[in-house]
Every structure is written in C-alpha cells, then in structure tokens.
Amino acid sequence: MIRYDRGFSLVEMAIVLVIIGVLIGGLVTPFSTQLEAGKRKAVESQLRDINEALVGFAASTGRLPCPATTASNGLSAPNAATLVCTGFDGYVPVRTLGLNGSVDANDLLLDPWLNPVRYRLSSSNGGAYASNITLGMVPDIRTCADSACVTVLADTVVAVVYSTGDDGTATTSADQLENLDGDTTFVKRGFSEATGAEFDDHLVWISPNTLTYQLVRAGQLN
Template sequence: MTKHPLQSGFSLIEIAIVLVIVGVLLGGIITPMASQHQQKKIKEAETQLEDIYRALLGFAILNDRLPCPATTASNGLAAPNGATTNCTQEHGFIPGNTLGFDALQNANSITTDPWGNPIRYSLTNFDSGAFSDQITVNQSSGDYTVCQASSCAADEVITDNATAIICSLGKNGAQPINSQNQRENTDADIRFVRAEFSEAAGSEFDDICRWISPNVLALELSRVGKL
C-alpha cells in the first residue's frame, strides 16, 4: 500500500483564536483613532467659537452694538440686519454673513461647526433689547444664566449676567436625547449649561459654549473710547 504523507493545517479552534486576536488588535487600533478624531473636532470647534467670540466683540467695537441672531430664513444675516431694540428672535444662529465670518455654511447659509451642525447664538433682550441697538455705559447687566447642570443650584451657577451665548451642539447636534443638561441649551429660555463631557445614557453632554459678559463689552468699548 502507498503511504501518503500527513497533511497539516489549522483546526477550526486555532482559526477562531486567531480571529479573536486580530479583532482585539483592530479594536485597540480603531478605538484610539476614533477618539483622536473626536478630540480633533472638539479642538476645531473650540477654536471656531473663539474666532466667533472675537468677531462679535469686533462688531460691537465698530457698531456700538451686537448683531441679532440669524434665522433659517435670513441667509446668514442678522435678523434684522441693522440697529434695533427688537431682534426678530432672541435665540437663533451665528450671523456669519453679517460678521463676514469665513466658515462652512449649510443650505440656509447658517455657519456650521466641525460636525456640520448650525452654531447657535442667543442675544439677550434684557433692558428692552438695548444690546442690539446701542450699548451705553448704563448697561451693566445681562440676564442669561450659565450653570454646571440644568438644576442650576446656587453652587452650580457660573454666571448669571451673560449678554450673549454661542454654542456648538457637538457631535449629536440637536438630536432628541434624554439629557436635561443638553436640552437646556436648545429650549429657548435664559438658562444654559456648560458641563463635563458625558456619554452616559440619559446624561449625555457634548455641547461647547462660550458667552460674552457686559463687563467684557464695556472693557472693549472703553478701550477704543466708545464708552
């Protein structure tokens, strides 16, 4: 009888073990890459909000007022686009075209963040809307409150006299979620939240917000002799 040499190969168990190891290695590579990509976008959003913040201060210095928020129908312009004691709406979006801000825009000409979501902008109508008409030395306060949580307990208040709020809603944008902290930044009232990043179900938070205080406005305007 002719003897055939023994054929060697991988068993199913060995193949399964290899696949598990490859999966673990890929997971160890992909997860850090995804995290790094997210961190990059967060840094880009923070830089973008800083640029918008400075553009708003520059506008105030040139015009003695802050621009009204843009609406979905105003083509990226403040609504209305001139001095007024009453903005079309208190809560809207960054008027990128009024500011001459060079950034990506959506189909409604609204400036968007690195995730492609509209950047929100609110301007207080405190003092009969004077901040959108003419800033004077008598205007010493706003009425926006920024807290570390939606409950806004006394020890959670960061400021209670902000004049304007700029917010990127992060990766999840304005998607319906159960996080009260995050909903606080889109419910069109005078309370806002700046909290720690969280992915916990029911407590999600990835908004990035900045605000302008009347004290900063007064300082910048006084530096150029406007107050």
C-alpha cells in the same frame, strides 16, 4: 510518496481572521477617541474665534448683531421696520461677521460635528444690545453648572455662543435640554456619557465687563 497540503485549514484561517479583527478593533477605538478629542478641541477654538468676532463687531458698530435664522442666509436678522431682532435665540450670523467655516444649505455655520453653531443675544433693555449699547445696561442671560441652576457661573451675560456637540438636538439630558429650550438660562459643565446625564455641549459667553471695556477702548462708549 504522500504529499501534505501546506495551505491553511479552515480552522487556521478562522483563527487568523479573529486575530486580525482583534488588532483592527484595538486600533479603531483609540482612533475614534482621538478623533472625538480633536473635534472637542477644534470647537473650543471655533467658539473663541466667534466670540472675538462678535466683540470686534460691537467695537466697530456700537451694537451686537442679531442671531441669524434658517431663512436669513447667514445674516443678522433684525425686523426691517423696527430694527429689533426677529428673535434673540438663533444661529451665528456668519456672513455678517465675515467668518470662515463650513456652512449648510441655509448658510448656517457648522461645528466639527456638522451641527449649526448657536447664538443667544440678551433681549433686555428693549433689545438695545442689537441697536445701541449704552452704559448701565444689564443683560438677562445667566449660565449655570446644571439645569437647576444651583451654582450660577455668571448671572449677567450679554450673549452666549454654543455648540450642541456630537448628539446635536437628539438628547434627553436635562442639562442639554436646558440649552435648547429658548430661555435665558444655559448650562456649562464637564463632558459626560452617563445615561440620562449626557453632556457634550460647548459654550462661551460675552460678559458685560469685557464688552464695555472693548467698547470704551474703541470710543463707542464715553
């Protein structure tokens, strides 16, 4: 009697592997998309918490903390002699604010993509936002819908807290580079993966009206 091998042939095995690959690929793409969406949602919550902590700090002290540096161990970094910030564009002073979250080797607070969360404080009025906030002070930061700033979203911003998103500082997009150039103009717009116009930064800011209201409530301004 002739006996037939009932095992898979190489062709059949190849077909099975292709089918498995297609199925896995179909699962991986939605999962990665969901994971990225979850990170975007998480960073928005993180930035709001930082913003609230900054306003709370101002309400209790009458000033805002200086940005942290890579050498300040997560602490506000004012000049020891003048008490003026050593720099107004840096990182969230996570230790000064007493925030929870993952940090890197320099004690810089990390976003969901493990990039340091950045913080820009207005340097106007002689840097007084970090020493003694008073009525009538006008901040010098503005936020725009693009790097050309054709549409201004807010033209007197006290401070900006922002995440550079998944691509960190590795970008050629003009709008994202605007957020990294150290000046007082920042861009906030919708997410984009268009070549040359990528944008995945996340920003929140403190308006002077919000800050003044909270300082008056706390008895820091009369």
